[in-house]
Amino acid sequence: MPSSLKAHTECTATHTPTLKAACSQCGLKELCLPVGLNQSEIERLDNLVGDRRKLxxxxxxxxxxxxxxxIYAIKTGFFKTxxxxxxxxxxxxGFQMTGDLLGLDGISADKHSCNAVALEDSEVCPIPFANLEHFASEIRSLQSHFHRLMSRxxxxxxxVMMLLGKMRAEERLAAFLLNLSQRFxxxxxxxxxxxxxxxRDEIGSYLGMKLETVSRCFSRFQDEGLISxxxxxxxxxxIPRLKALMSR
Amino acid sequence: MPSSLKAHTECTATHTPTLKAACSQCGLKELCLPVGLNQSEIERLDNLVGDRRKLxxxxxxxxxxxxxxxIYAIKTGFFKTxxxxxxxxxxxxGFQMTGDLLGLDGISADKHSCNAVALEDSEVCPIPFANLEHFASEIRSLQSHFHRLMSRxxxxxxxVMMLLGKMRAEERLAAFLLNLSQRFxxxxxxxxxxxxxxxRDEIGSYLGMKLETVSRCFSRFQDEGLISxxxxxxxxxxIPRLKALMSR
DNA sequence: GAGACCCTTTGATGTGCGTCAAAGTCGTGT
DNA sequence: ACACGACTTTGACGCACATCAAAGGGTCTC
Known part of the structure; x- marks a missing residue:
């Protein structure tokens, strides 16, 4: 077992070889922050990312x-904000999954403006923001990609505003399911x-409806053979009929 | 009349001395992109901003x-997206006013994801994004401020999600008025x-309610002596009672 | 493995806001 | 100054979703 022997607050980790993040080895690099970086740039990014944190x-x-x-890149797991x-x-x-970034809300005032909670056991790669900015000013493709991520x-x-402001309950749930589907x-x-x-309560909170309404919509979708x-x-x-449902 | 004699699609401009943007002369620099830049940096920013555009x-x-x-900095006027x-x-x-930035939505996919419409005669300072990124990588305070703006x-x-997802009609309108108040x-x-x-229709669209409901809420607020x-x-x-209204 | 608790489902009932309709007002252009 | 069109107000009514309630199922803990 090579480096990074720091004690961590872990109870379950049995034989994790190392906790050091390694974008260069990571299967998510096409999904996450390193998009568009070449091999040597990714290796430099490795030095910037902190030790992985388990939740x-x-x-x-x-x-x-x-x-x-x-900011945090989700290595594995699932979160809500x-x-x-x-x-x-x-x-x-919002709900965030593998490869998503968390914490962009904090940049504006040097403090977080929401809570981020793991909805299952998860692992994140912390990216100290000062380092990221420094690095971004040197590597243009990283800067550019980071801006795209914020804009996204x-x-x-x-x-979500469209969803909350203009759609009916069934449309919201359909949109939600299709969004998850596409992301998975x-x-x-x-x-x-x-x-x-x-x-159901968390879905409802996200979609601006009560948990009972979420449950009823699920049941109705099931009765109509749209989902199980x-x-x-x-x-x-x-899926086609679910999509169709959204435009009426 | 010195420079910038380019023909513009203007019908009303009678004696605008110059259309060149000049952050260094602009009263908005404490509100807009130049926040935190020193004098010489602001002057460099001047060269980056394109000719002002009237709408x-x-x-x-x-x-x-x-x-x-x-992206566009609003010099004067009022917009909706x-x-x-x-x-x-x-x-x-959203509604954007003097000093606000427009167009950040476009970064993510190199095309705009919404419409931006002037709600009154307006003037904007276009900031070519490629130049901005280039410049930001050189001037750390600009980079940092830009990131804060995106995060904001x-x-x-x-x-807005909280507003649309959790508030009742009266609360939404109160929140809306107080937000405008604070920004003015x-x-x-x-x-x-x-x-x-x-x-009223645009307010309603923003707040996820119908124009009739907006109108009724205005009337009720007036009857109760909250606004005129x-x-x-x-x-x-x-204002205190308007604020109180939001937590019940 | 048993119990407690949280989550989900389903029904009955209530209500805030949407819909439809009509009249009134303001702003704009000719 | 006039007339048109766009916007606003107000009322009557209906509906989608919230609320209240209760029972059933799953899962986590000890």
Whole structure:
């Protein structure tokens, strides 16, 4: 066992050879921050990324108001981000999976503006932001890709606004399922069959509806042969009709 | 009349001395992109910003699918951004005023993902994005500020999600008015009295409600002595109670 | 492996906001 | 100054979704 023997707060890790992040070895590099970098640039990126951090289900990666110092690339696992108001309402603002970046919200004010919670045991690669900016100013393709990623987040949010502002409950759920499907697909998983990591309540919070309404919509979709639901296991049986559902 | 004699599509400009943008002379530099730059850096930024562009009310600054090449700083005026779906629904995703940046959505895919429309005669300073990235990689404070601006947009969008997902009609409108108030205030205008540049329909679209509901809420607020409404002229009479309204 | 708890489903009922409709007002262009 | 069109207001009514309630199932813990 070579380097990086630092003690970590881990209970379950049995024989992880090393915790050092290694973008150059990572299967996600076509999905994550290194997109568009050449081999030597990726190796330089390796030195920038901190030791991987493991989280158990339910653990917070960061909380609102936490000091911002790094963004996080999800190595494995599944997260949600949410906001909490003084009067106790909370709004899930997104679900993030393998290869997604977390923490971009923190840049604007040097502190996080939402909570990030692992919905299953997960592992993230922290990227100290000061280092990233330094590095980005040297490697143009990294800078450019990073800007695209931030912009993509803005575009994604526009889509959520459309969803929350203009769609009916069934359309929202259909859009949600199709979005997950497409994201699983681009990560090499089945686009037609997947496991939901979040509860009905969390789906509802994200989609601006109550958990009972989510449940009823699932049931109705199932009755109509659009999907099959078994707890958190979802199969999309008729993707074209699900898509059609969204434009009326 | 010195330089920049290029023909422009202007009908009304009578004696504009020059159309060249000049951040160094601009009263907005504490609000806009030059925040945090020193004098010599601002002067370099001047060379980067293109000739100012004037738009009449109703004109599009850019449209969905337009090729992305520049972001725009609003010199004067007022804009909305909106999305349009195939089936004709449209969602206003934001209102932008003096000093705000437009076009960040375009970075992610080299084309714009929404429409930007002037709600009154306006003037913008185009900032060619390739130049901006180049410049940002040289001037760290510019790079850093630009990242903050993008992140601020993400945080703003989170707030809109909360609004659309969790608030009732009255809360949404109160939040909307207070947001405008605060933004006018930070631009040196009265926080208690202002002119709405958008229609009830556009407000409704942004807030995820129908124009009739917007109108009714305005009337109710007025009846309760919270605001005074005269068409598009709004006076906030009881800001504390408007704020209180949002947490129940 | 048993119990507790959380999550989900389904039904009955209520309501906030949407829809439809019509009248009124303002701003704009001729 | 007039007339048209766009925007706004207000009322009556309906519906999609929320709320309240209760039972059933899954899963995690000890």
């Amino acid at each position: 158990r289900r339910g653990e917070h990666l960061y909380r609102t108001e936490d000091h911002f110092e790094a 949410d906001l909490l108001t003084e009067d106790g309402r909370d709004q899930v603002t 987040e803005i575009v994604r949010d526009q889509g 697909n681009s990560r090499g998983f089945s686009p037609a069959e997947f496991h939901l990591r979040m509860t 639901v078994q707890q958190k296991h979802i199969r999309l049986l008729d | 009449r009310r109703g004109e599009h600054l850019y449209r969905t699918e337009d090729h992305f090449e520049a 909106d999305l349009l779906t195939e089936d004709g629904r449209d969602q206003v995703t 947009e993400i945080v703003r969008d989170q707030g 205030n930070s631009r040196g205008f009265s926080p208690a009295e202002f002119h709405l540049r958008m229609t 409404v005269q068409q598009k002229h709004i006076r906030l009479l009881d």
